Every structure is written in C-alpha cells, then in structure tokens.
Amino acid sequence: MPDPIEGQPTGIERIQDDALIPQQRAWTPEVYFQLGQVYFDEAKYTEAIAVWRLAITKWPNHHRTPAVLNDIAVAHQMHNEFESAIVARSELTQYVQGSPWWNANMDRPAEQRNAEQLAESALIVTAIHHHQRAQRLRQQCVEERNVRLCRDSRVEYELAATAYRGYLERYPNNPQGYELHYNLADALYWSKNYEQAATEYAEVRDSNVDDSYLAESARRVVESVKRIADRAVEEGRLLIRDEPPAPTGAPPTVAPVAMPETVQRLARAREIYLTRVPASRDTEGVRAAYDYNNALLLYRYGFWPQADARFTRIYEERCTGPEADATGQIAWENLRAMAMATDDSEEIRRLATDIQERGCTFSARADKIDCTKTANRDKPICRAGADLNALVYQDALDVYKRAGQATGAEQRILYEQSATMLLAAVNSNPGDRQAPVALEYAALALEATNRFEAAGQLYQRIIDEVGPRQGEDAEEQQTLDAILANAHFKLAYTASRNFDFDRAVENYRVLADSKRFAKSTDPEVQSKRADGLVNSAILLEQLQRYPEATQYYRRVYDTVDGADTKRNALYRIAEMAYKQERYPQAITGMREFIKVYGNDGEAGELVVRAYWSIAQSWKARGRTGDYRTALGDVTAAYERTGQPAGSIAAGYAAEARFILVDGKLAGFENFQIKPGTPKTIEAYINTITKQIGSGGTQAQSIANVYEVVFAYRRPRWTIAPYVRQGRA
Known part of the structure; x- marks a missing residue:
C-alpha cells in the first residue's frame, strides 16, 4: 500500500477512487469494512473510525452497519475516547425494530437479533456510565464545595435517567427491571426531577416482583414529595400551617381546615x-x-x-x-x-x-x-403540677396589691414577698395565661425594692418566654405586646445607664423593628416603639455605626411626630456623612435640611451649622471658590435667621467672616519703603513721605475690615481681629 508520507494517496482516498475500486458493486462495502479492520488491527484507531464512519454513511442499511457501529465504539474506547464511545453506542438504538435499517433487513433475522442485543447493551452501558459519572461528580462537589460540579452532576443524572427510561420502555420485562427502575428513580431524584422521581420510587415501593429496595424507595417517595412541597413553599405556591385553627363557639371547638x-x-x-x-x-x-x-x-x-x-x-x-x-x-x-x-x-x-x-x-x-x-x-411533668395549682397566681397578685397600699418597711417586705410568690407561681406553671403578667409584676416589685439587677433578669426572662407567645384573643395579645415592649424598654434603659450600649441598642432595635409592635394599637406600645427608634439611632451614632444610624434617623424623620425630633434626625443624617468625610453626601444632606428647615425659627442655629458644614466640605474637597461662597452663606444665614450675638451660631458666622476678610493682611505684610534714587534730598524726602502715607492708608483700611467681626461677640473671634489689627 502506498505510503502517504511519500506523497501518495491515503488508503481512505484510494478506496474511494472508482478507477481502483468500483463503488456500486455488492462487495464494495466489505472492502471498506475490511480496510477499517486493517487500521484497527494496526492500532490506527482514528483511521479505522474514519473509514467505518464513511462506510455506514454510504450504506446505512447494510446488514453489518450495527456491528460496525459497535466496532467504532470499541475503537473510540481503545483510543481512550470514552465519551465518544458512549455517543457511538447510543446510536445503536437507531437500528432496532421499526427503524429503516430493520425494515431493510427483514431477510436477516440473525443480524436483527444482534442489532437488538447491541442496542440493549448500549442503553444499559450508557445509563450506567452517566449514573456513575454523576455520582462521582456529586461526591466531588460535596468534598470541594464546587457549585459547577454539582450542576455537571445534575446534567449527568438527567442523561442517566433518559437512558434508563429508554431501556425500560423498550425492555419492560427484563429481569433487571426492578433494580433499573430504582436506578431511574435515583437519577431523577438527584437531577431534581422530584415529581417524576416520586412516581418511579412509588412504582418500586409497590412492586410485587421484589422488595429489596422497599425501605429505600418508600423513604425516597417521602423525601421527593417533601422537596416538591418545600419548593412550592419557597415559590409562594403553598402555605403549610404551623399553628392549629383557633377554637370557636361555646363550648369552643375546632373545625378542620382543608389540607392542600x-x-x-x-x-x-x-x-x-x-x-x-x-x-x-x-x-x-x-x-x-x-x-x-x-x-x-x-x-x-x-x-x-x-x-x-x-x-x-x-x-x-x-x-x-x-x-x-x-x-x-x-x-x-x-x-x-x-x-x-x-x-x-x-x-x-x-x-x-x-x-x-x-x-x-x-x-x-x-x-x-x-x-x-x-x-x-x-419540663411537662412540672408544668402539669402548675396546671393543678393555677390559683397560686391569684394569691401572689393579692400580696402585690397590698404592697402598693402599704408604706415604709411593711411595703418593702410585701413587695419582696409578692415577687417571691409570683416567681414561684410562674416557675410551677409558666404556660398559664397569667404568667406574663405575673413576671412583669414580679419585676416591678423588685424595682420597688431597688433590686434593679434582679429586675433586669426578669425582664430578660419576659423577652425569652413571653416573646414567642400568641394571645388567645385580641385583648390578651394586646396585654402580651405591652408587657414585652415594656421589658425591652426597661432592659435597654438599664443597659444604657450602665454603659452597656450594645445590649441597649439590641433591645431598642427590637422595639423599633418588630412587626409585632408595629401592628399594636396600644398607645403605650407605640410610644415605646418611637422611643426605641430614636434611641437606636442615637446609640448607633455614638457607637460610630453610622450606616445603621443613618437608616434609623431616616425612619425617625419619616415616622415620628415630634417636630424637634424630626428636625434633629434630618440634621444628624447629614452630620454623620460629614463626620465620615463623605463630603458630597454631607453637602446633599445639609442642603436637604436647609430646604426643609431654612425658614423654621426653631432651627436657626442648626441652619447656620448646616451652611458651615457645607463650607467645610467644599474646603476639604479643594473647591476654594465654592468654599468662600459657602462662607458667605454662613454669615447670610446668621443674619436671616436672627441668631443672637454671642450664640453658638454667632461663632460660626464670626469665623466665616474672619476667614473672608483675613486674606488682605498677608499681602500687606510684604509692604516695603522703596525710595529709589532721587536726585535731590528733597525729592528723597517727598518719595518716602508719600510711600509712608500710602502704607498707613492701606494699614488703616485693612484694620477697618476686621471691625465687622467684633459684632458677633464671640471671645475667640474678638481676640483674633485685634491681633490682626495690631499686626496691620
């Protein structure tokens, strides 16, 4: 055979030359097949695959086509092209009963049986290959925490499921059908096709053929439906109750609710x-x-x-x-x-x-x-005892009421006694309807005896135990909300007083953020909620947690009714931006404040400060022109808002005015007498006299500009102009 390295045609090229091998003879396909076999025997797998592919393309209905296609798969496998081998074997399903090839070879039952066997084997091999690869990828995904590998494994599971299903549909009576059904269900489950997985697992579970996978398949049906339910909940299509229906009527009864x-x-x-x-x-x-x-x-x-x-x-x-x-x-x-x-x-x-x-x-x-x-x-057994002794609450509350009417030492003794009794009652029966009220009274009793730390512990207990509770009716719910709100407020207030600001913020924020308190119609709860919002903002600012503080101040401004509180909140938002050196935001915030409160007589000092902060922001950004313009706005705002001399606002205005007039002195300090070279003594004296007079005039003019600063009557900015005048 000619060597293509020497420039001669390859075997594939020569076999297609009609002058060498007639292409229309009955024996021509066999020549192609044999050439492929020669290449295969010589381990030239690429050439063998090419020849065989060419042959089955030319003669797709030849009786040897399925066998040759299987040889192609073997060649790919020998060449370590395993994926290509799987693809080639999957093509064998095109030659089963009902296909054009099958109909063209009705006189060759042996070849038909062989094609059927090859197709059956190919389906199983394909399914197992994808299934095993999917399992390996999923294990790698878990070990390496690589999301891409998880996605790849899901694709492989889908391919495995397709192959298993194809096999079972074509060969439903195969002895391995029971196990293959379980494998199909497994592939569907891990490819997240839970609906189909549940159906297939149920078929395995209910099978009369075998019960080897009974427990596993029955459990997987539950898990598949659970995943379906979880997905529906996440997507908002399903709501699963987590509380029983409320009893109605007298005597109260519970009516069933339709289960989705x-x-x-x-x-x-x-x-x-x-x-x-x-x-x-x-x-x-x-x-x-x-x-x-x-x-x-x-x-x-x-x-x-x-x-x-x-x-x-x-x-x-x-x-x-x-x-x-x-x-x-x-x-x-x-x-x-x-x-x-x-x-x-x-x-x-x-x-x-x-x-x-x-x-x-x-x-x-x-x-x-x-x-x-x-x-x-x-513990339930302890709560049972409380159920049998619920009247203990009433006795304890009676002692508390007596303490409120007593005085002196007797009052202290009664408060301590009532606190002890109330706690004992709660401890023996924490689930009683009166337990939250009893805990609050116990805490109040301890406060009345100046035992604030112990009272704080009870307030924390109220949060832990009363917080999750829901009232049986609107009245009880309102009582629970008020008790809980008071507990958070008391804890926050005490923590703040003891410089435990983090704990204080935590409790104030619960008051401010809880939807439970937001829904309450109790004026006391709403008052504590507003206080919690304001105090959260203040403490967060003190803790330098400015982004969070900004959010709370904005909510204060948007929701709280007090004019002073709203005004201060809007100003603090801008002020924090300035403290963080976020000057563009500071300028925007101060301008917003000025726009809202510029004509508010109560906001005069803050308006002047806002203009001052804008000026300092421009200065920090190196915008000299804008800086000096803003300084002028400071003095104008001082005049417009009618702020008194000597006030804090006057201090900002005085400094702004001083800066604006201070620039001339630096130039004058370079003033010199330059007599030149006059021709006569008289001319010399006249020149010097004239220059001295001019200098004196300039000095007096510069000294006069500082006079305007004295009117602000701020100590620092009274001394500074005097110094400048003296230098002038």
Whole structure:
C-alpha cells in the first residue's frame, strides 16, 4: 500500500477512487469494512473510525452497519475516547425494530437479533456510565464545595435517567427491571426531577416482583414529595400551617381546615412507609419521625380527634423507657394545648395527673425529673403540677396589691414577698395565661425594692418566654405586646445607664423593628416603639455605626411626630456623612435640611451649622471658590435667621467672616519703603513721605475690615481681629 508520507494517496482516498475500486458493486462495502479492520488491527484507531464512519454513511442499511457501529465504539474506547464511545453506542438504538435499517433487513433475522442485543447493551452501558459519572461528580462537589460540579452532576443524572427510561420502555420485562427502575428513580431524584422521581420510587415501593429496595424507595417517595412541597413553599405556591385553627363557639371547638393536596400526598407517603416498612427494615430510623409529623399535621389542620388518638399513642409509647424521646413530650403538650383550647378542664386534669403518675422523662437516659430545680421548670411533668395549682397566681397578685397600699418597711417586705410568690407561681406553671403578667409584676416589685439587677433578669426572662407567645384573643395579645415592649424598654434603659450600649441598642432595635409592635394599637406600645427608634439611632451614632444610624434617623424623620425630633434626625443624617468625610453626601444632606428647615425659627442655629458644614466640605474637597461662597452663606444665614450675638451660631458666622476678610493682611505684610534714587534730598524726602502715607492708608483700611467681626461677640473671634489689627 502506498505510503502517504511519500506523497501518495491515503488508503481512505484510494478506496474511494472508482478507477481502483468500483463503488456500486455488492462487495464494495466489505472492502471498506475490511480496510477499517486493517487500521484497527494496526492500532490506527482514528483511521479505522474514519473509514467505518464513511462506510455506514454510504450504506446505512447494510446488514453489518450495527456491528460496525459497535466496532467504532470499541475503537473510540481503545483510543481512550470514552465519551465518544458512549455517543457511538447510543446510536445503536437507531437500528432496532421499526427503524429503516430493520425494515431493510427483514431477510436477516440473525443480524436483527444482534442489532437488538447491541442496542440493549448500549442503553444499559450508557445509563450506567452517566449514573456513575454523576455520582462521582456529586461526591466531588460535596468534598470541594464546587457549585459547577454539582450542576455537571445534575446534567449527568438527567442523561442517566433518559437512558434508563429508554431501556425500560423498550425492555419492560427484563429481569433487571426492578433494580433499573430504582436506578431511574435515583437519577431523577438527584437531577431534581422530584415529581417524576416520586412516581418511579412509588412504582418500586409497590412492586410485587421484589422488595429489596422497599425501605429505600418508600423513604425516597417521602423525601421527593417533601422537596416538591418545600419548593412550592419557597415559590409562594403553598402555605403549610404551623399553628392549629383557633377554637370557636361555646363550648369552643375546632373545625378542620382543608389540607392542600401536596401536604396530603406527603402525609400519605409517610403513612405508606409506616404501613409497609417494619421496624426491622427501618435502617434510617425515620418511622418515629414520620408518625409524629403526620400527627402534627392532623393537629395543625384541625383534625383533632384523629390527632388526639395518635398523640395519645405517641405520648404513652415515648413517655419513659428505651423508646422515650422529645416527640412524646411534644405529643403530651399538644394534647394539653387541645384540652386548654377547648376549655376541657377534665382533660387538662387527666393529662396532668397521668404524666405525674407515669413520671415521664421523655428521654431514654433521663432519671426522674426533680421539679424543685429551676432548670426543670419547663419540663411537662412540672408544668402539669402548675396546671393543678393555677390559683397560686391569684394569691401572689393579692400580696402585690397590698404592697402598693402599704408604706415604709411593711411595703418593702410585701413587695419582696409578692415577687417571691409570683416567681414561684410562674416557675410551677409558666404556660398559664397569667404568667406574663405575673413576671412583669414580679419585676416591678423588685424595682420597688431597688433590686434593679434582679429586675433586669426578669425582664430578660419576659423577652425569652413571653416573646414567642400568641394571645388567645385580641385583648390578651394586646396585654402580651405591652408587657414585652415594656421589658425591652426597661432592659435597654438599664443597659444604657450602665454603659452597656450594645445590649441597649439590641433591645431598642427590637422595639423599633418588630412587626409585632408595629401592628399594636396600644398607645403605650407605640410610644415605646418611637422611643426605641430614636434611641437606636442615637446609640448607633455614638457607637460610630453610622450606616445603621443613618437608616434609623431616616425612619425617625419619616415616622415620628415630634417636630424637634424630626428636625434633629434630618440634621444628624447629614452630620454623620460629614463626620465620615463623605463630603458630597454631607453637602446633599445639609442642603436637604436647609430646604426643609431654612425658614423654621426653631432651627436657626442648626441652619447656620448646616451652611458651615457645607463650607467645610467644599474646603476639604479643594473647591476654594465654592468654599468662600459657602462662607458667605454662613454669615447670610446668621443674619436671616436672627441668631443672637454671642450664640453658638454667632461663632460660626464670626469665623466665616474672619476667614473672608483675613486674606488682605498677608499681602500687606510684604509692604516695603522703596525710595529709589532721587536726585535731590528733597525729592528723597517727598518719595518716602508719600510711600509712608500710602502704607498707613492701606494699614488703616485693612484694620477697618476686621471691625465687622467684633459684632458677633464671640471671645475667640474678638481676640483674633485685634491681633490682626495690631499686626496691620
């Protein structure tokens, strides 16, 4: 065969030469195929692929085409072109039953069977290749925290899912179909096609062929639907209740609320898991969580009889012993909440008595709970005791009222007694409706005895415990809001007085920012909210947290009613920009202030200061002309606003005037007598006399310009002109 290196045609070129090899003979394709085989045997894989590709392009319906296409895939693989090999094998699906090639080779059943086998094998190989590559990429993504790798893995999972689906649709009765269905579901799940994944996992879960993947597929159905629900919540298409419906009527009852279809699907998936997957196969340990979560859904959507039955079973199973856990505790608390919501006193009493008799710990490792310890006051068994002794609150409040009517030492003793009793009542029953009021009264009682630190601790406790609570009605909600607002204000005020400004800001900001307080119609709450907003701005400025302070001052200006407060807020916004040397913003802010308050008689001093800050900003920016113009604005503002001589505003105006007139002295200080060379003594004397007279006139003129500064009657700017006049 001629050597192309010596300038001769290549084998591929020669085989296409009709003069050497007729192109229309029946045996011509075999020549092409054989040339490709020769190249392959000589490890010239690129040439082999080129010849075979040329051949199947010329004779796409030749009976050997599928086998040659498979040889192309092998050549790619031998040449380490694995992706190209996968692509080549994927083309084998074009030669199955129903294809043009299949119809053209109806007289060659052996080749048809071989093509079918190659296509089947190609689908499996393609699917497994993409699946394994996706798994590797996902692992790398997690290890390297590389988002691009995660995106790449998702693409590979999608390709794997397509291949698995194609195989299962074509070969539904394959013995490996059960496992391949699970692989399809897995690929769909990790490619975030959760709807399809849920369907495929359910098919595996419900299969009668095998149950090897029963637990895994049943759990994945739950997880897939959970992802669907989470996405719907994020996109605002689904709202999942986190509180039960409010009771209505007398006696109060709870009506069920329609459960969204997606939530129902999630609940059904959990129920099927609980039904189909025994504890022995619950390798992920999710049965208890699924059981509890479904009970919680029934509770939150108002299906209380069903929730009651399930919570009761969970509570009894998980009260003590090896199965005890926090879900048992929450189940008891929800049972108690339902009883309280429906004013079922007998059920409240039964639950409290039952938990005490059982000695529930709700922990597999916990010993019997000692309710005398402060740390255990929130334990259900301790709260049960409080339910049985709620009247203790009333006794404590009675002592507080008596203290208010007493005087001297007796009053102090009664306040301390009431605080002790109130705290004891709260500790024994923190969930009682009166607990927030009792805590506030206890704190007030401690303040009345000058125990401010202890009172502060109680106010913090009010924030921690009362903050999350929601009133059963508008009246209780208003009371809770007022108690909470007062606690934040008291803590902030005390912290500020003790120079703990960070804590003060934290509590003032809660007052200012909380939507809860913003919605309140209580005038006291709104007053504390306004104070919190103003004090937040002031403290943030003192802490030099200027960007945050600016935001709060702007809110003060926009929302607070007090004229003085609004005026000061707008000025502070500009002043902070000036302090930060953000001069363009300072100029803009001061001009805004002047525009709003330039004609406000109460704002005169601040208006003058604003003009002064503008001048200093221009100076800092090196804009001399603008600087001197702004100095003139300072003096004009002083005159226009009628500020008194000797005032702070007069000081700014005096300095501005002094700067404006001060420039002439520097030039005069270079004044010299220059007699020249007169011809006579008389001429010499006349020249000197004339120059001295001129100099005196200039000196007097310069001295006179400083006279205007004296009128401002500011000590510093009274002395400075005298000095300048003396020098002149």
